[in-house]
Amino acid sequence: MLDRVTLVRCLKRLPRLIGRLMLFVLFLGTLGLVVGVALVDQIRPAILFRPYILSPIIAALIALSAYITLKGKAKKTKSDWLSRWSKKRKRIAIVIIAVLLVGLPLATTGTRYLSDERLLEQASTQFQVEASSLASQGQIENTLIELERQLTKLRSSYVDEPPDYIIVVRMFTDVSELQGGASTPDWADASVQITPGQSPLIYIPVEPENQRFGRTAPTQRPAHEMTHVVTYEALNCQSMTLIPRFFHEALAQYESLKGMPNLVSRLCIRVSLLSLEPSLVLRDEPPELYVEMTQEDVDVFYALSYEFGRYLAHEYGEGRLWTIVQLVGDGMEFHDAFASVTGRQYLDAYKEFSQDWLYAPVIVKYHQWQEQR
Numbered sequence: 001m002l003d004r005v006t007l008v009r010c011l012k013r014l015p016r017l018i019g020r021l022m023l024f025v026l027f028l029g030t031l032g033l034v035v036g037v038a039l040v041d042q043i044r045p046a047i048l049f050r051p052y053i054l055s056p057i058i059a060a061l062i063a064l065s066a067y068i069t070l071k072g073k074a075k076k077t078k079s080d081w082l083s084r085w086s087k088k089r090k091r092i093a094i095v096i097i098a099v100l101l102v103g104l105p106l107a108t109t110g111t112r113y114l115s116d117e118r119l120l121e122q123a124s125t126q127f128q129v130e131a132s133s134l135a136s137q138g139q140i141e142n143t144l145i146e147l148e149r150q151l152t153k154l155r156s157s158y159v160d161e162p163p164d165y166i167i168v169v170r171m172f173t174d175v176s177e178l179q180g181g182a183s184t185p186d187w188a189d190a191s192v193q194i195t196p197g198q199s200p201l202i203y204i205p206v207e208p209e210n211q212r213f214g215r216t217a218p219t220q221r222p223a224h225e226m227t228h229v230v231t232y233e234a235l236n237c238q239s240m241t242l243i244p245r246f247f248h249e250a251l252a253q254y255e256s257l258k259g260m261p262n263l264v265s266r267l268c269i270r271v272s273l274l275s276l277e278p279s280l281v282l283r284d285e286p287p288e289l290y291v292e293m294t295q296e297d298v299d300v301f302y303a304l305s306y307e308f309g310r311y312l313a314h315e316y317g318e319g320r321l322w323t324i325v326q327l328v329g330d331g332m333e334f335h336d337a338f339a340s341v342t343g344r345q346y347l348d349a350y351k352e353f354s355q356d357w358l359y360a361p362v363i364v365k366y367h368q369w370q371e372q373r
Contacts, residue, residue, distance in 0.1 A: 028065035123148040139206035146222035223256035236329035246286035254309030
């Protein structure tokens, strides 16, 4: 049995031990969340969910968390570099850190403001705006900025000679205005009408108003619809029916969901596909998009199109997707253009994508568990 002295000593150490364990759990959870988000976003499930990939990562996270949070506190020595600093040097370091903490956000905000002003000025020569009377000036300007941002970025990379036309943009604040102004299905919340020989016509909801202390994060819609317009230009302004609907939606989804601001949207798409029945994803050919589809089917279509676009971009390079479009614009048939650029047939590439996605062991076990229930 423990004597009284030992028992008292253990009780005194108990709060510190509990604190370290709580810190370990908190640190492990935070680190695991950050690493997990990065891995799920960047690595395909068929690769990520294999035991020889996940097991070392989990073991490394646990070991690192245990080392940092549970190790004994190091004793300070006279050779500690910080203890040798004079008070003046410490004050200077504090001032530098404070200036950086305040100055960097201000510099970033100022740079973003100047960039937005330049894009807004360019947009005045690119677009003809027809906005709802309910839309505020700030909402209209934010929408034009995001449209011009995507147009400038894609044209500079993939269109040698942009056509000389004015893009008509009709902005609305309520989806009923879209339904009344364009022949679109009930599930659509934005649309682009492209007719060879005419200026593109974009129907789009306005972007959110800016917050008091900063710019509101943009939605995906302006970049998505503008990608369709640039795809039309890369086709040398020929009919969009020259390429499959699923392919140019995959291109629009991929181009509009790149970047850190869209991380949450990408994760939602990936998680939604992981929870689907295999029969909805495992197909011999890409799905089609119909006017009478349900909202759930439409969500599956766009989620699959994004993941397929990302799969092609990672396997063959994102620039090659646009090369396919350009070859079709120069007169080559789509399937021939796809094969010449990727070395694979279009349908074979989709089969590989769907099988690679669904045959991840964790996904298969998840659906088997669902069937047993």
